[in-house]
Amino acid sequence: MKYFTEVLIIGGGAAGIFSAINCARQNSSIKVTLIEKSSKLLSKVKISGGGRCNVTTSCFNPKLLVQNYPRGEKALFSAFSEFGPKDTVSWFENRGVKLKAEEDGRIFPVSNNSQTIIDCLLNEAKKYKVEIIQEKLLKKILKKENGFECFFNDESIISCNKILIATGGNPNADSYQWIAKLGHKIEKPVPSLFTFNLIDKEITKLMGISLENVSIKITGTKLISSGPFLITHWGFSGPSVLKLSALSARHLSELNYKYSLLVNWIPSYSEDALRDFLQEFRSEHGSKIISSKLPFDLPRRLWDYLLEKSDVDVQQRWSELPRKNQNKLINNLICDQYLANGKTTFKEEFVTCGGVSLNDVDLKTMQSKNCKGLFFAGEILDIDGITGGFNFQAAWTTGWIAARSMAEK
Ligand SMILES: Cc1cc2nc3c(=O)[nH]c(=O)nc-3n(C[C@H](O)[C@H](O)[C@H](O)COP(=O)(O)OP(=O)(O)OC[C@H]3O[C@@H](n4cnc5c(N)ncnc54)[C@H](O)[C@@H]3O)c2cc1C
Numbered sequence: 001m002k003y004f005t006e007v008l009i010i011g012g013g014a015a016g017i018f019s020a021i022n023c024a025r026q027n028s029s030i031k032v033t034l035i036e037k038s039s040k041l042l043s044k045v046k047i048s049g050g051g052r053c054n055v056t057t058s059c060f061n062p063k064l065l066v067q068n069y070p071r072g073e074k075a076l077f078s079a080f081s082e083f084g085p086k087d088t089v090s091w092f093e094n095r096g097v098k099l100k101a102e103e104d105g106r107i108f109p110v111s112n113n114s115q116t117i118i119d120c121l122l123n124e125a126k127k128y129k130v131e132i133i134q135e136k137l138l139k140k141i142l143k144k145e146n147g148f149e150c151f152f153n154d155e156s157i158i159s160c161n162k163i164l165i166a167t168g169g170n171p172n173a174d175s176y177q178w179i180a181k182l183g184h185k186i187e188k189p190v191p192s193l194f195t196f197n198l199i200d201k202e203i204t205k206l207m208g209i210s211l212e213n214v215s216i217k218i219t220g221t222k223l224i225s226s227g228p229f230l231i232t233h234w235g236f237s238g239p240s241v242l243k244l245s246a247l248s249a250r251h252l253s254e255l256n257y258k259y260s261l262l263v264n265w266i267p268s269y270s271e272d273a274l275r276d277f278l279q280e281f282r283s284e285h286g287s288k289i290i291s292s293k294l295p296f297d298l299p300r301r302l303w304d305y306l307l308e309k310s311d312v313d314v315q316q317r318w319s320e321l322p323r324k325n326q327n328k329l330i331n332n333l334i335c336d337q338y339l340a341n342g343k344t345t346f347k348e349e350f351v352t353c354g355g356v357s358l359n360d361v362d363l364k365t366m367q368s369k370n371c372k373g374l375f376f377a378g379e380i381l382d383i384d385g386i387t388g389g390f391n392f393q394a395a396w397t398t399g400w401i402a403a404r405s406m407a408e409k
Contacts, residue, residue, distance in 0.1 A: 002157050002158075003033075003157070004158070004159050005031045005131070005158060005159075006031050007030055007031070007032045007160065007161070007162050007406050007407075008034075008163045009034040009035070009163075010034075010035050010163065010165050010166060011035075011166035011167040011168060011378070012035075012038075012040075012041040012042065012134070013042060013043070013167075013395070014042065014045055015378025015380075015395035015398060015399040016166035016378070017034065017122075017125060018121065018396050018399035019164055019166060019400070020032050020125060020130040020132075020403075021121065021125050022399070022400050022403035023404075023407045024128035024129060024130050026407035027407035027409070030407065031131070032128075032129075032130045033130070033131040033133065033158070033160075034125075034130055034131070035136050035152070036133070037137040038135065040134075041132065042118045042121060042122075044168075045114055045117055045121075045392075046114050047348075049106075049108060049114065049389075051113070052108045052113065053109060053113075053114030053117050053392075055092065055107050055109065055117060055389060056088040056089065056107045056389040057105050057106060057107060057388050058107055059085065062080040065080050065084065065393075068385050068390045069384065069385045069386075070384065070386070071354070071382050071383055072382070072383035072394065075358050078363065078364070079363050079398065082397070083396065084393070092109075092120060095123075095124065096120070097109055097116055104388070105388060105389075136152050136156070138150055138167075139152060139153055141178065141374075143182065143374075144159070147160055147162070147163075148163050148373065148374070162375065163375065164366075164375040164376070164402050165376050165377075166377045166378045167380050169189065169352025169355060169380065169384070171189050171191045172189070176189065182368070182370070183368070183370035184356050184360045184370060185356075185357040186354070186355065186356060187355060188354050189353070190249055190253035190353050191343070191350050191352065192245060192246045192249035192350065193350045193351055193387060194343035194344060194345050194350060195234070195235060195241055195344045196237075197234050197235045197257075197340060197341055197342035197343060197344055198235035198338050198340055198341075199339040199341050200339060202305070203231060204232070204233055204235060206231045206301055206302055207231055209231045209299050209301060210230045211230075211265070211299070213268075214227075214238075215240070216229070216263050217261065218248050218251065218252070218259060218260075218261055219259070219261060219262055221248070223247050223251065224247075225240050225241075225244040225247060227239045229241065231302075235340065235344075236261075236263075242386060243387075244261075246353070246385070246386045249353040257340065257341065258340070258342075259339075259340055260337055260338065261340060262337055263335075263338065264334045264335065265296075265306070265334070265336065266298070267334075269333075269334060271335075274334060275330060277295070278295065278326060278329075278330070281295045281318070282318045286317060287317055287319065289316070290307065290312060290313070290315070290316055290317070290318055290321065291307075293318065306333060307329070310331075311328060312325045312329060346387075351384045352379055353384050355379065355381050355383070356380055356381050357382055361381065363401070364401070365401065365404075365405035366402035366405060367402075367405055377402045378399060379395065383398070
C-alpha cells in the first residue's frame with residue numbers, strides 16, 4: 001500500500017498530537033496524518049502527575065522559565081516567548097478546559113483528571129480532521145527530492161512533503177540511530193529525574209522525615225539544589241533531590257551512579273554564622289541539658305541522629321560540649337556526607353536527558369538544519385526540565401512552533 005499526505009507526524013504523545021492539531025487548524029487545505037506505534041494515544045498524559053496531569057507551570061516569565069531546563073535553557077528563551085505557559089493555559093481554557101495553579105506553581109485541570117486534557121486534544125484532532133493511524137511503527141525514512149518516503153512495520157509506505165518526529169525520549173542510544181543517519185548529532189541519552197539510593201543505612205532508619213528546605217550538593221562539583229526534601233527507606237527523595245538529579249543527570253551517569261553528596265540541613269546558615277549562633281546559644285542556655293534544648297527547627301529524630309553522629313554526649317550541659325564535638329556537629333549540620341550507589345525512578349516519572357542536538361535544529365521553526373522538511377518536537381530533542389509541568393510545556397511549545405512552520409505552504 002502506498003499513501004500520500006502533505007504533513008506526516010510520527011508519535012501520538014503530547015508533542016505530536018498538539019502539533020498535528022495546530023498544523024491542521026492553521027492550514028485546513030493540507031492533509032495532516034499522525035502515526036502512533038501503540039494502541040494508545042497520549043499514554044504519558046494519561047498517567048502524568050499521578051493521573052492529574054501537570055499540564056504546565058505558572059512560571060510565566062521566559063527568563064525564569066528557562067532556568068528549569070538543565071538541557072535547553074537559553075536556547076529555549078525565544079521559543080517560550082512565542083508560545084509559553086500562558087499560551088498553554090489560554091489554549092486549553094479557550095477549549096473549555098478549566099485549569100488551576102497550585103501553590104508551588106504546578107498547573108492542573110480543575111477536574112484533577114488527565115482524561116480532561118486527553119478528551120480536549122482528541123476532540124480538537126477530530127474537529128480539524130487529523131487522520132490518526134495507530135499500531136503502526138515507523139522503521140525507516142528516505143529523503144527524496146521534494147519530501148520523504150517512510151517505511152512501516154506492516155510493509156506500508158507513506159510519502160509526504162514534511163515530516164515531524166515526535167517519538168519522545170528513550171535512554172537507549174540505539175533507538176536514535178535512524179535519526180543520526182539523517183544527519184543529526186545525538187547527545188547521549190541518559191535518564192533524568194530520579195531519587196538517590198544511599199549506601200549508608202543509618203540515615204534511612206529516619207524514613208518518612210520531610211523537611212521544608214534542605215540544600216544538597218554533589219561532592220567535588222558545583223551541582224547544588226535546595227528545597228523540600230524527604231528521607232525514604234532507600235535514601236533521599238523530594239523536589240530538591242529530583243532537581244539535583246536533573247542538574248547532574250549526565251555527570252552521575254558517567255559515575256555509574258556511585259558518588260558522594262553533601263547535605264546542608266540548615267541552609268540558612270553559613271559556617272561562620274552557625275558558629276556564632278551556637279556560641280550565643282551556648283552562653284544563653286549553657287546550664288540546659290543538650291538533649292532537652294533544641295537550637296534549630298529540625299525534626300527531633302533527625303536532631304538526635306546528628307548529635308549521635310557527632311559523638312555528642314546528650315546528657316551533658318550545653319556549656320560542657322567539647323570543642324571537638326561542636327566542630328563535628330557543625331560539620332554534620334551543614335556538610336553532612338553520604339555515599340550513594342544507584343538510583344530509583346520517582347513514581348515511574350522520568351524523562352530523558354539528551355537526544356537530537358539543538359545545534360542541528362532551527363528553534364524558530366523546529367526544522368532540521370541538515371534535512372529540509374524534517375521537523376522535531378518534544379522529548380526526542382535534547383531538552384528536558386525538572387518536575388513541575390516543565391516537560392509538557394516543552395512539548396507544547398516545540399509542537400506549536402513546528403506546527404506553524406509546517407502549516408506554511
Ligand atoms: C509517569 C510519567 C509522568 C509524567 N508526568 C509529567 C507531568 O505531570 N508533567 C510534565 O510536564 N511532564 C511529565 N512527564 C514527562 C512527560 O510525560 C514527557 O516529557 C512528555 O510526554 C513528552 O512528550 P512527547 O510527545 O515528546 O513524547 P511521548 O509522550 O513519549 O510520546 C511519544 C510517542 O511516540 C510513539 N512512538 C515512538 N516511536 C515511534 C515510532 N517509531 N513509530 C510510531 N510511533 C512511535 C510512542 O509510542 C509515544 O506514544 C511524565 C513522564 C512520565 C513517564
